[in-house]
Amino acid sequence: MSSATRALATDPALAAPPAGAGPSRRSRVKWGPLLLLLPAIAVVTMFFLVPLVDVFIRSVTDPEPGLQNYEWLLTNPVNLEVIARTFLTSLVVTFVCLVVAYPYAYLMTIVGERARAWLTLFVMMPLWTSILVRTLAWMVLLADTGPINDFLEAIGVGRQPLIRTTFGVALGMAQxxxxxxxxxxxxxxAKIDRRLLSASSSLGANGITTFFKVYLPLSRPGIFAGSITVFILGLGFYIIPSLLGSPKEAMVSSLIYQQVSVFLLWGQGAALGIALLVVTLIILVVFNRFVRGASLAPGVEPE
Structure with a gap:
C-alpha cells in the first residue's frame, strides 16, 4: 500500500463522506436561494398578486357574474376616447422627456465630478417634493393671471390658455x-467607450455621422429603459390631469376614480384597470420583441 493510500485510509478529513452526506448538501444548495427569496415572494404575493386577482374577480362578478363590464368598456365611445387620450398623452410626455433628458444626460458624462454632482442634485430634487405641492405650484405658474402669462403679455405675445389644457397636463407630467x-x-x-468616437472620426466620419452611427445605437438601451418607464408611469397619473386639466383632458385614472368613488360601480372600475394593465403588458411584449437590441435595464444586454 502506498503512502498516499495509507493517508486516505487513516485521515478522517480525507476519507469519503458518509452515504447520506451528498444528497443533504445538494439539497441545501438547491433550496438555499429559494429560502432567501421567500420574503420577497410573500410581499409580491400579498401586495400585488392578491389585489390583482381580487380586481379581476370584481370585474367579472360585480354586479353579477359575466362579461358585461368589459362589454360596457368596449362599446362605450367615451371609454375608448379616454383610453386613447391616456396613451397619447403618455406618448407626448415620453417624447418631451426624451428630448430634454438626452442632452442633459450627455452633459453629465462630459463635465467634472463636482458639476456632475450638482446636475444629479438638480434632477433628483423634484423627487424630494410632494407631487401635490409641485402640481399646486404649476397651477400658480400656468394660471391665466400667473407669472408666465404676465411675461407673455409683457413681451407682446399676449395671454395664452396654459392651464386646463393638454399642454399644461403634459408639462406638469414631464417635470x-x-x-x-x-x-x-x-x-x-456613461458606459460608452469614448475611443469608439475617436476611431469613427479617424475613419473619416463627421460628428453627425458618428452620433447616428455609433453613439446613438450604443445609448439605445438607456433610451428604451427610460422611455418605457416614463410611458408606463404616465398612464397612471391622476393628480396632475385632475388639477391642471379639465374634463376634456381626463385620463383613465380619473375615469376609474369616477366609476368607483362616485357611481360605486366597482366592476366597471375594475374592468378599466384590468384593460389598462393588459394593454400595457402587450406594449411591453411588442417593444421587447421588435426593438432589437433594447433592454429594460440599461447596461444589461438582451439575450
Whole structure:
C-alpha cells in the first residue's frame, strides 16, 4: 500500500463522506436561494398578486357574474376616447422627456465630478417634493393671471390658455417624470467607450455621422429603459390631469376614480384597470420583441 493510500485510509478529513452526506448538501444548495427569496415572494404575493386577482374577480362578478363590464368598456365611445387620450398623452410626455433628458444626460458624462454632482442634485430634487405641492405650484405658474402669462403679455405675445389644457397636463407630467428618463440614459451613456468616437472620426466620419452611427445605437438601451418607464408611469397619473386639466383632458385614472368613488360601480372600475394593465403588458411584449437590441435595464444586454 502506498503512502498516499495509507493517508486516505487513516485521515478522517480525507476519507469519503458518509452515504447520506451528498444528497443533504445538494439539497441545501438547491433550496438555499429559494429560502432567501421567500420574503420577497410573500410581499409580491400579498401586495400585488392578491389585489390583482381580487380586481379581476370584481370585474367579472360585480354586479353579477359575466362579461358585461368589459362589454360596457368596449362599446362605450367615451371609454375608448379616454383610453386613447391616456396613451397619447403618455406618448407626448415620453417624447418631451426624451428630448430634454438626452442632452442633459450627455452633459453629465462630459463635465467634472463636482458639476456632475450638482446636475444629479438638480434632477433628483423634484423627487424630494410632494407631487401635490409641485402640481399646486404649476397651477400658480400656468394660471391665466400667473407669472408666465404676465411675461407673455409683457413681451407682446399676449395671454395664452396654459392651464386646463393638454399642454399644461403634459408639462406638469414631464417635470415629474424627467428624472426617470435622465438616470437610465446617463447610465447607458456613461458606459460608452469614448475611443469608439475617436476611431469613427479617424475613419473619416463627421460628428453627425458618428452620433447616428455609433453613439446613438450604443445609448439605445438607456433610451428604451427610460422611455418605457416614463410611458408606463404616465398612464397612471391622476393628480396632475385632475388639477391642471379639465374634463376634456381626463385620463383613465380619473375615469376609474369616477366609476368607483362616485357611481360605486366597482366592476366597471375594475374592468378599466384590468384593460389598462393588459394593454400595457402587450406594449411591453411588442417593444421587447421588435426593438432589437433594447433592454429594460440599461447596461444589461438582451439575450
Amino acid at each position: 415629474v417624470l424627467l428624472p426617470f428618463m435622465v438616470l437610465p440614459i446617463y447610465s447607458a451613456l
